[in-house]
Amino acid sequence: MKSSRNQSSCQHSQLYRVQDHSDERGLLQTMRDSRSSELPFLFKDFYSAYSLSGVFRGLHVQMSENPPKKLVRVLKGSITAFSVCLNSRCLLMGEVSIFDMGETIHQSLVVSPRQAFGYYVNSNSSQVLVGIEESYMPHFEMGINPMLLIKLGLIPADMKASDKDLNLNNFPNLILRIIR
């Protein structure tokens, strides 16, 4: 997960701690890294996904000329997030990074360019906010079949995914490997 593990220049997805400001009214959280006064990058698009227990969303990646970063924040519930390196110049291509995220865990995830992202919902329901560095370009969207995560024992076989996601096959020769 740490960039020092990579032999190439590929930066893999990483969690960072967000800033908390709590007082008697409750809690205010910024989207910024607690060590920085700035956002990790600027967003051109946001979306919010509500999902029920056992749902899997992804694994998606935008492989455009300048592939965007994503910022992921769990507003409600808990998820297991997955990021898979699809950078063909990275020695760690195919490695799966796994992140436990939730509303009580004060961390956000930056999904690096050329990393497929997806998540499994552990709680009764979830709300996940995703900010994207570039506008969504459907013709550049590619994906990895989530069944590969079932084969690795990373998500339950009875997970619920869309027909579109269950038929993703843009990287048929990819061999997934696990890092934690």
Ligand SMILES: [Zn+2]
């Ligand atoms: Zn990589």
